[in-house]
Amino acid sequence: MTSFLAFAELCQKVEATAGSLEKINLVAAFLSSLDEPELSVACSYVMGTIFPPSQSLAMGVGPSILYEALSKACGCSTEQIGEMLRATGDPGLVAAGVVEKRRPIGFAAFQESRPLSIADVSERFMAVARASGKKSQDIKVKNLQYLFSLASPLEARYIARLAIEDMRIGIGEGGMRDAIALAFHEIGADAERVEQAYNLTNDMGLVAVNARRGTLAELSIMIHRPIKMMLAQLGESIASALGEIGTAAIEWKYDGARVQIHKDADHVWIFSRRLENVTASLPEIVQTAKEIRAQSAILDGEAVAIGKDGRPMAFQDILKRFRRKYNVEKLAARIPLRLFLFDLIYLDGRSVTDLPLRERRDLLEKIADPGILADQVVSASKEAAEEIYRQALAAGHEGIILKNPASVYAPGKRGKNWLKIKPVMETLDLVVIGAKWGEGRRASLLGSYRLGCQDAATGNLLDMGFVATGFTDESLAELTEMFRELIVLEKGMEVEIKPAVIFEVAYEEIQKSPNYSSGYALRFPRMVAVRYDKSLEEADSLERVVSLYRGQRGRVIP
DNA sequence: ACTGATGCGTC
């Protein structure tokens, strides 16, 4: 029985260690000391996940419920917590600080009991996740409160971070893979095998237990158990991608949502990018999948909303379909999804991931009608690729993907066997009108900036969202100092800023927004330059935003 | 019965 304190001490050491190898050594040594149930839990926890996707459980705890639990456990106000958060930029340190000053209330009687074990914490988290229905938030809060009232400051630090599934100690899937391989290498585990097992199960705890038992090889592809999807890397240009791949399989990059379809006779399951079961939301895809001419199969593709005009609908419309539980058929009629299959993972009892793409494609074409296949052209010609690219964009999609026809299906891998090409979008010059204090690495820095455009009619600035990427650490520090002088108002973690500075912001697409006063927002905004040379009046106007919105992606909106 | 906040998934 391992104490939770031991786990917390490990996390502290790992967090304080800079080098990744050293981090992995620490984790590996810890894993070796655990019994089986603890091992399973600890592997997930170190990475900051509480439940593997297959369990279909979620904590349902975010900052709000966490801080409520902390304040109740320790008898401090939410204002105090807000102050600490602004100062530290770290929910974990807030929890530690609050617990340090804890006034024993409520569960004081438990103070006498034994120290928390990993299993204790895991049990409480289970209770938190299971709570649903009326008063469920109270139940979540009470369970967390119980943990905080028994925890030392160090334990509280990691209980808090775990509760919101955000560990930030520098170990992710890659680090844990290496740690498991190192811990159990004598039983035959190596990074390659561990990674493979993880990509097939998506459950690091399960992988670790099997690594220790020496049964990693038993974790294999099975119908009804989703596997990680192969991902595309961003290519520089069509020419460079062709230079990399040579003769490439060229496909449109659809603006939709990824789906992994499992079919077993008449049974169909559909899994999303994060391997959530989304079958119930996508009846027409289920229907389509039933027509696949195979006894059993796992297929990979994209679900795209196609409007009456044959053009893709806004991505926002696709979001209305995913995760929907009610009025599914009604929305399906209004926002019909089409399936474009581009890969085959499993066929009639056998994994085909080891076959080259061109053979998988051949098999796919045998079992699926052309109407549900993504078009594919195999070519080494730059002109041909450029033509397909133009067509994809003109059709309203994102760009193209160039794939190596000789490559295997590598679950979970983002590599140069699949290269995506997207256009460089235009930029907008927008006024910084607010900001938010950051967390973690961005603690005590302004880490996110609210942007506004000019409304020529009224002379007002209308906001259109935030930008938080494209900054170097250095530029962020400078900007924070500069904006500090311009702060007009502070409210929680948000700050209002006197309009004076212009950011040039790149984006993928302009979206209609129900959340911002301009009525528009940017998809994937990133800061590309601070335009010290521009004055407020030279910032872009709403009129320009609207006209860009109407003309984008070959779309003409009347 | 309705609204707003919150969490969590898609990109």
Next chain:
DNA sequence: GTCGGAC
């Protein structure tokens, strides 16, 4: 999704 930083 994007991006920067560390290794």
Next chain:
DNA sequence: GTCCGACGACGCATCAGT
């Protein structure tokens, strides 16, 4: 090249509060 963290908009479900 790879991994990790610090962040973006949006829409649905759920729950608390009215």
